Amino acid sequence: MRSLKAAALCCGLFLAAAPFAKEILPDSGPVGATARRTLLVDGAHAGSRIFAVGDRGYVLYTDDAGATWQRAKSPPAPLLTAIHFADAKNGWAVGHDSVIIATQDGGATWTQQLNAAAEQRPLLDVLFLDAKSGIAVGAYGAFSETTDGGKTWNARKIVEDDKHLNSLLKVGDGKLLILGEAGTILLSGDSGKTWSAVPSPYKGSLFGGVVADDGSIVAFGLRGRIYRSSDGGKTWKHVDNASRATLMGGSKLPDGAIVLAGAAGTALVSRDHGQSFVPVATGTTRALAHAMLGGPNSVLLLGEAGAIPVTLPSAPRR
Numbered sequence: 001m002r003s004l005k006a007a008a009l010c011c012g013l014f015l016a017a018a019p020f021a022k023e024i025l026p027d028s029g030p031v032g033a034t035a036r037r038t039l040l041v042d043g044a045h046a047g048s049r050i051f052a053v054g055d056r057g058y059v060l061y062t063d064d065a066g067a068t069w070q071r072a073k074s075p076p077a078p079l080l081t082a083i084h085f086a087d088a089k090n091g092w093a094v095g096h097d098s099v100i101i102a103t104q105d106g107g108a109t110w111t112q113q114l115n116a117a118a119e120q121r122p123l124l125d126v127l128f129l130d131a132k133s134g135i136a137v138g139a140y141g142a143f144s145e146t147t148d149g150g151k152t153w154n155a156r157k158i159v160e161d162d163k164h165l166n167s168l169l170k171v172g173d174g175k176l177l178i179l180g181e182a183g184t185i186l187l188s189g190d191s192g193k194t195w196s197a198v199p200s201p202y203k204g205s206l207f208g209g210v211v212a213d214d215g216s217i218v219a220f221g222l223r224g225r226i227y228r229s230s231d232g233g234k235t236w237k238h239v240d241n242a243s244r245a246t247l248m249g250g251s252k253l254p255d256g257a258i259v260l261a262g263a264a265g266t267a268l269v270s271r272d273h274g275q276s277f278v279p280v281a282t283g284t285t286r287a288l289a290h291a292m293l294g295g296p297n298s299v300l301l302l303g304e305a306g307a308i309p310v311t312l313p314s315a316p317r318r
Helices: 005-011 032-037
Strands: 040-046 049-054 059-064 078-085 092-097 100-103 111-114 123-128 134-138 143-147 166-170 174-178 184-187 204-213 217-221 225-228 238-241 247-252 256-264 267-270 288-293 298-303 304-312
Touching: 005 100, 032 304, 040 304, 049 078, 049 092, 049 288, 049 298, 059 123, 092 123, 092 134, 134 166, 134 174, 174 204, 174 217, 217 247, 256 298
Parallel strands: 040 078, 040 288, 040 298, 078 123, 123 166, 166 204, 204 247, 247 288
Antiparallel strands: 040 049, 049 059, 078 092, 092 100, 100 111, 123 134, 134 143, 166 174, 174 184, 204 217, 217 225, 225 238, 247 256, 256 267, 256 288, 288 298, 298 304
16 A cells, blocks of 8 residues: 555555556656656745655656656655755755755755664654754654754654654744644744644644635644634634545645645635635546645646646636
8 A cells, every 4th residue: 555644654544556657767857757657745845946755755846837847866765755945945855764855955956864764753744944943743753853954853752642743834933833643733932942732623633734824724634624723723613624535735825825635636725714615626536645836826736646737716706
């Protein structure tokens, strides 16, 4: 069985096997149609360039909104689960074996900063507040931080149990939020120095979150559950969603729209800061792990079938 994001990363959600490419991608350069058969789990923008990471530690990028892809020069690595850029030059990606790789040249080349395979704790997300200060979280309560751009990473325990920490996001000036297994919600008001648990509206796993233009936070996870907080993550309200497909990833677009993606080719869009969502036709039933800005009025849906460009329905006229 192949898995996506926190699922295959030990969170207990497994998705149907897929006919992935048998051929190995070249060490660098154009990858052609093979990219459409490569499992991609997460993506990020660095200037005008779009990056995606996933199977076999591949780091791919496109300069034409997904029409063509190239493989960046990166060290051998297992499945990469998340990628983040602090600015157009400095980026990090994390994955299985507690691997952390980094770039300082806009993603053209990557070097390994950490590999702790013996710990058997996949890292599931990474966030940098600037080019020096960053945090990586993952399975079994994994939490590592750096203040020197990743030259050194220091692990510490921020929760008493070993629940998986699936997603990390910045929700305000110095305020961070972690979402995880069994409804775990942790808040920090001091850039990650201290953390406190928040009463959760859900006992199932939360796989990700998005901050809306109005400052509200949208969290999502198992069985299509969506929750919204308008007070910085302290309290949450359920958002109706007719779909029960697990939601794995999403992002806010420049026009304020929020797009979520998940199992069975599911994609949802909200144009009212996450108060309601409507389905988006994706043309696939393959599992999706992330949704991000592609070309004009379109998104790239990353998942079992690589990167799929989808045009969003126009916003209703008022």
